[in-house]
Amino acid sequence: MRRNMGKTKPSEVVIVGAGPGGLAVAMLLAKAGVQVTVLEKRSQVGGRTSTIERGGFKFDIGPTFFLYPKVLREIFKTSGYDLDVEVPMTRLDPQYRLVFGAGGELLATPDAERMRQAIATISPQDAARLDNFMTQNRKKLTSFIPFLQSPFESWKDLAKPGMMKLLPLLAPWRSLDQDLQQHFKDERIRLGFSFQSKYLGMSPFQCPSLFSILSFLEYEHGVFHPTGGCGAVTQAMARIAREMGVKILLNEPVEQVFVENGKAIGVKTTRHSLPADAVVVNADFAGAMRQMIPNHQRRKWTNETLAKKDYSCSTFMMYLGIDGCYDEVSHHTIYLAENYRQNLKDIETLHRLSDNPSFYVQNASVTDSTLAPKGSSTLYVLLPVTHETGSKGSNSVDWEMETPRFRKLAFKQLEKIGITDVERRIRTEKIITPSDWSSEFNLYKGATFSMAHSLKQMLHLRPHNRFEDIGQMYLVGGGTHPGSGLPVIFESARITSRLLLQDMKIEPRWESVSPISDDELVGVAS
The missing domain is CATH 3.50.50.60 (FAD/NAD(P)-binding domain)
Structure with a gap:
């Protein structure tokens, strides 16, 4: 009572x-x-x-x-x-398609045997290490869940004996990419298990190793579409x-x-x-x-x-309602540019736009017919970009000027995953830039995460x-x-x-x- x-x-x-x-x-x-x-x-x-x-x-x-x-x-x-x-x-299988600008693709599936086969097409030696990755991260998640369920109000919460015992497993001194190097030698495979750091708006080369649990969660518990x-x-x-x-x-x-x-x-x-x-x-x-x-x-x-304080990246968003449907394109597709590290440097350090950006596309109408009128479909296009760097007038990217150019670049990038002839088919379109995230949603510096x-x-x-x-x-x-x-x-x-x-x-x-x-x-x- x-x-x-x-x-x-x-x-x-x-x-x-x-x-x-x-x-x-x-x-x-x-x-x-x-x-x-x-x-x-x-x-x-x-x-x-x-x-x-x-x-x-x-x-x-x-x-x-x-x-x-x-x-x-x-x-x-x-x-x-x-x-x-x-x-x-709906639990998705495949969960998403990864396209590597450096060559190769990975159709990510929660089926362990099929996933090993998919990895083997890019790096046979890494396919054998999938089970070890899953086992270690299953233990890591189980160990860290209590801390995700409890408040942290002072450094004393870190000093508990139990937390100290977890340090070797959590390895906070390693980045996510460094942690994955224990399991996967091919950088493309590591990117496939670390791009999830973008859910936090961070680079896998800066993100703490704890967050290897994100990709584990996807394979262990599923990716769902409501x-x-x-x-x-x-x-x-x-x-x-x-x-x-x-x-x-x-x-x-x-x-x-x-x-x-x-x-x-x-x-x-x-x-x-x-x-x-x-x-x-x-x-x-x-x-x-x-x-x-x-x-x-x-x-x-x-x-x-x-x-x-340090803030996450922002995003350039395109919401496109189109005639027809790209039936051969997966529900989720992530394109990881060949110059992925330079992309991240452009976003996090140089605060400028890349000429060959990585991007993500949701083509949800292949799963869910409720999202568009009959004979039509939706495309959700996201390009990670720098957050705003200062007050109005002093930002490194002028989105009022850059939006038309970056929009054209986005359409050009979409061709790399098989989405062509988009502009002609658009029936409705909305764009959100970091400036819009700031003004419409009151996100400080337009930092989406x-x-x-x-x-x-x-x-x-x-x-x-x-x-x-x-x-x-x-x-x-x-x-x-x-x-x-x-x-x-x-x-x-x-x-x-x-x-x-x-x-x-x-x-x-x-x-x-x-x-x-x-x-x-x-x-x-x-």
Whole structure:
């Protein structure tokens, strides 16, 4: 039974942002008996996990890979719903097609024997090492899951004996590519198992070795396509949240978080002032802090500090509704340019556009006929590019000038994976540049994946789920621990919800994940 410190009315929580993390928190808090209001500045729920609809065509705005549904399945079950009933999904096989500019292709499949055969066509010696990669990363994931399920609020959380025992397995001193060199000698194969670092907006040559678990997750637990796209997931979450009593107000941008005596006591929107016992922020962290909370009220995360942090890459997006369908092109295709390392240098160091960029295409209509009118299909085209480097007028890329040229280059690149004659077939088109991510979605520097996941910005060094600068304020989403990616964001929702309920002296009405003990950690590590 819920305990509420003697209050006669339910606790009231305001959630800023109806992205996947905010909606998951809303469901969990509502289940615990909390009165929840979600404020969303846009006209639809989902944030970057929402849907663009144009002329009968539907496109995911952001995420298109749905991985590791276990976490969200548990949140749905907690709330009294069945994810697989509410959001039908197709497990993809092949998962995606990798095309290497240096030569060769890899049709990635979760079938181990077929995957070994596919690797052998490029590097026979590496095919024999697939089992070893899977075994080691199965152990790595099992070992690290407890840390993905627990808050990290100080360096002391790192100093536990169990965590120290895990260091040889996690090898934080190695990059992802260095870690993969233990398994695969051919750089193309390593790229095939490390391009997933782009889910975090990072280079495999800079990304910590821990994230080899991303490709492992795909092969062990599957790559899924929700019918209607990933936006259908957040739409279902919003519907369920409303059924559970959550108020969701759209077209309601938050202008300010009210802070009194160092604690969040409510928010101000363009139309309302709402009091709250706690405020949860599900928005781009740096963008939200700079907009909603005066600089002097933030001790640790000041504007000056935020400006010095490392941020992920951005993306140049093309959403194309076309006549006909490219039936021979896979649901997901990743093209890895021959000059992949130079691409990354252009993005991360030189902050300029590449002449031969890598790219990703989702051709989802080969799987899902609901996304386009009959006889038509959708193409989602993503090219990783530099984030914005300064204030307006001082960025290294002028997107108003560069967009037409880069668009033409993108069409030329598509020919390398068999997508030709696109322009003539376009019925609807939308482009989003880093400048648009910044202006339309309030992403600081247009960094699509928020703060980078470097070692100096992970665990307790990321903004905390229980926000350290302001009491009664909590964070959820890719900008806080554990980080970016839908399954990890859903895990951040569980962490944040548990902390908030703990602080309010409210018993959760779901089975909580108990932090693993040091003895258990030692056992896992060994």
